Amino acid sequence: MFRQILEKMVNDVPGALSAVLMGNDGIAVEQFPAQSTDGQSLIVELGNTVKEIHHTTTVLAVGELQEITVQCEKVTFLLLMLNEEYFVAMLLDSPAAAGKGRYVMKRDAGRLRSALD
Amino acid sequence: MFRQILEKMVNDVPGALSAVLMGNDGIAVEQFPAQSTDGQSLIVELGNTVKEIHHTTTVLAVGELQEITVQCEKVTFLLLMLNEEYFVAMLLDSPAAAGKGRYVMKRDAGRLRSALD
Secondary structure (H helix, E strand, O other): OOHHHHHHHHOOOOOOEEEEEEEEEOOOOEEEEOOOHHHHHHHHHHHHHHHHHHHHHHHHHHOOEEEEEEEEEOOOOEEEOOOEEEEEEEEEOHHHHHHHHHEEEEEEHHHHHHOOO | OHHHHHHHHHOOOOOOEEEEEEEEEEEEEEEEEOOOOOHHHHHHHHHHHHHHHHHHHHHHOOOOEEEEEEEEEEEEEEEEEEOOOEEEEEEOOHHHHEEEEEEEHHHHHHHHHHOOO
């Protein structure tokens, strides 16, 4: 069921390349598309980055991590924490649809949380 | 001159707690306020996080890092790369003024770049 939700998220956001549901330990629960070109390396590196940011927020005592946006020349990366252990992330080919992407992630966060329980 | 620019940035964004000009090596060039409560730990942790994200963007070959936004329960952190070596970052007490913060950082990026040269 995770896959259908991630697929709809990707289809609903113009320029979305992929979506992934992942644990803070860096292990992906599900991704769409299942075999994207950068999907595997994204997943590995994503886990490390989120772990580092989690460490930072813990050290600084600034409360739970909620959202991350990283904009690079070629892609925009969006992350929304679902609970203390899992997050959903999307990769877009431009920052133009970042607002739509954030909206879609929040729209489907409840369904992903329910499916995780 | 860095300090005046950072001070104006903090004063122009409602809820802004601090602003820092930093190298990718994690060494701060200047910050405002000079002695903020979380300023020192922010600076140390910030450097590590940005290094990790730089590593990720390099591995994924997604082009130069441009912007990062991290939203936590108690603070929102904004980062704008100024060139390949330096970035400016702001800490806000809520996400409400994140758009204003991003605008102010972009508004003053040219002056910071000129001052760095």
